[in-house]
Amino acid sequence: KAGVTQTPRYLIKTRGQQVTLSCSPISGHRSVSWYQQTPGQGLQFLFEYFSETQRNKGNFPGRFSGRQFSNSRSEMNVSTLELGDSALYLCASSVGDIFYEQYFGPGTRLTVT
Amino acid sequence: AQSVTQPDIHITVSEGASLELRCNYSYGATPYLFWYVQSPGQGLQLLLKYFSGDTLVQGIKGFEAEFKRSQSSFNLRKPSVHWSDAAEYFCAVGAGQTGANNLFFGTGTRLTVIP
Numbered sequence: 001k002a003g004v005t006q007t008p009r010y011l012i013k014t015r016g017q018q019v020t021l022s023c024s025p026i027s028g029h030r031s032v033s034w035y036q037q038t039p040g041q042g043l044q045f046l047f048e049y050f051s052e053t054q055r056n057k058g059n060f061p062g063r064f065s066g067r068q069f070s071n072s073r074s075e076m077n078v079s080t081l082e083l084g085d086s087a088l089y090l091c092a093s094s095v096g097d098i099f100y101e102q103y104f105g106p107g108t109r110l111t112v113t
Numbered sequence: 114a115q116s117v118t119q120p121d122i123h124i125t126v127s128e129g130a131s132l133e134l135r136c137n138y139s140y141g142a143t144p145y146l147f148w149y150v151q152s153p154g155q156g157l158q159l160l161l162k163y164f165s166g167d168t169l170v171q172g173i174k175g176f177e178a179e180f181k182r183s184q185s186s187f188n189l190r191k192p193s194v195h196w197s198d199a200a201e202y203f204c205a206v207g208a209g210q211t212g213a214n215n216l217f218f219g220t221g222t223r224l225t226v227i228p
Contacts, residue, residue, distance in 0.1 A: 043221075
């Protein structure tokens with residue numbers, strides 16, 4: 001079974017631009033969660049989508065948004081990029097119920113200049 | 114609020130030596146606990162998990178962890194470290210209404226293995 005895939009793997013954007021990251025979960029998984037990883041703040045939960053609905057949200061500004069499609073693929077959008085948004089963005093998929101673990105993709109490395 | 118503490122930022126062990134990475138969590142109810150490993154430039158790989166039942170859990174690559182409710186700890190152990198175990202290790206707790214789908218991570222412990 002194929003793992004979680006994320007595209008693109010690397011991105012360079014300019015401050016003020018917006019960016020969209022994509023995540024394809026493991027086949028059959030209905031939950032997709034997004035995390036931001038930075039050297040200063042570590043790994044932080046952004047949000048979780050389940051059956052096309054945001055089920056959980058972390059403590060990030062409204063510039064960070066996401067959505068999930070009917071095939072469980074998910075996208076994450078960051079508008080008005082700031083230098084501090086430079087990070088590794090990780091997507092994780094899960095069956096969807098609470099007693100199942102998450103499996104992570106390789107991440108998208110976003111650099112904001 | 115839930116939180117995870119990994120007190121050791123960096124640990125160095127000799128190949129073949131035993132390993133213990135510490136993890137303490139804060140959460141009011143029974144937590145869902147995980148250990149993940151991350152190699153440079155890679156995503157996170159799940160080593161093992163604890164949801165309920167037997168407090169000693171076995172994982173991949175010869176790792177095990179023990180859940181101790183009285184100490185709010187979930188320490189990771191390996192009896193004999195291999196050079197390929199050098200990586201960053203993260204302890205995480207899953208909480209909230211969606212349990213394991215909303216993880217809070219510790220700051221990580223970087224493991225260096227010397228020959």
